[in-house]
Amino acid sequence: MSSAAAPGREVDPLLVIVGPTAVGKSALALELALTLDGEVISADSMQVYQGFDIGTAKPTAAERAGVPHHLIDVVTPAQRFSAADFVLHAEEALRAIRARGRLPIVVGGSGLYVRALLYGLFAAPAVDPALRAAHRQRADEQGTAPLYEQLQRVDPAAAARIHAHDFVRISRALEVYEQTGQPISELRRAHGFSLPRHAARLVGLELDPALLRERIARRVEQMLARGWLEEVRALCDAGHAESHPMGGLGYRQLRDQLQGRLDLEEAMRQTRRETWRFARRQRNWFAHEAAVRWLDATSPPSATAVRELLGL
DSSP states (O other): OOSSOOTTSOOSEEEEEEOOTTSSHHHHHHHHHHHHTEEEEEOOTTTTBTTOOTTTTOOOHHHHHHSOEESSSOBOTTSOOOHHHHHHHHHHHHHHHHHTTOEEEEEOSOHHHHHHHHHOOOOOOOOOHHHHHHHHHHHHHHOSHHHHHHHHHHOHHHHTTSOTTOHHHHHHHHHHHHHHSSOHHHHHHHHOSOSOSSEEEEEEEEOOHHHHHHHHHHHHHHHHHTTHHHHHHHHHHTTOTTSGGGGSTTHHHHHHHHTTSSOHHHHHHHHHHHHHHHHHHHHHHHHTOTTOEEEEOSSOOOHHHHHHHHTO
């Protein structure tokens, strides 16, 4: 992707910061927003949910007071929020930020959200509640393994990009296949995601795998010390134990700990392991985006370094 959008598409600049979890994206976005008179749009599929704060590493109240943030606390845990919803809200935020003469800075590790904003979404059938309910019943009775094995048979390319326990994405991929007879991976391939809708400049933060793994482990411990378990307890007490975001990294494990299925040490061990696996998938996703300019995050990159890299 070049810095120029296709004819008839958005030409105002857009800065996008991507990379795996715990690599330092949010801190860099804040510095850039202060330096470049910008506002931040979160491209994080968990930060949209109200009450899911500590485990999603939401910016603090002070940070949000200093720099306007968008796409945070958009929906309740009982609501669903899709990539299409993200694009709708993000485009709204982009227009408002630009109307104020400020620079929009998209930051986050949800690769599908970033791709959807930059390239649009492929045509896919609407969610089928009956199919989704049938998948959910099967998962409740047998776990996600049979559904995942089915997906591996009908759409191995999609299965390779989805975690074996990610019910929502497994179900959606099966649902599309069952409705259309076409693998969701083939629909995505046909769309191509090759025609940019925005004049975006992308910078990615990367870190040596051993260092990133250490940073993830340290952040999980810090989140626990800040009251993550108490946050999950409050969410469960409020009736959100079975909500979609409760399936997020760490939240599911801490819920299971509170419900007596895991001890705290095992819950934390699983959280560190699953977060590390998620970080690897994030890096692999963004590695396929040729437009990303990568910076080493061993030492926090400065706004000056990013501006020089991107020619801002």
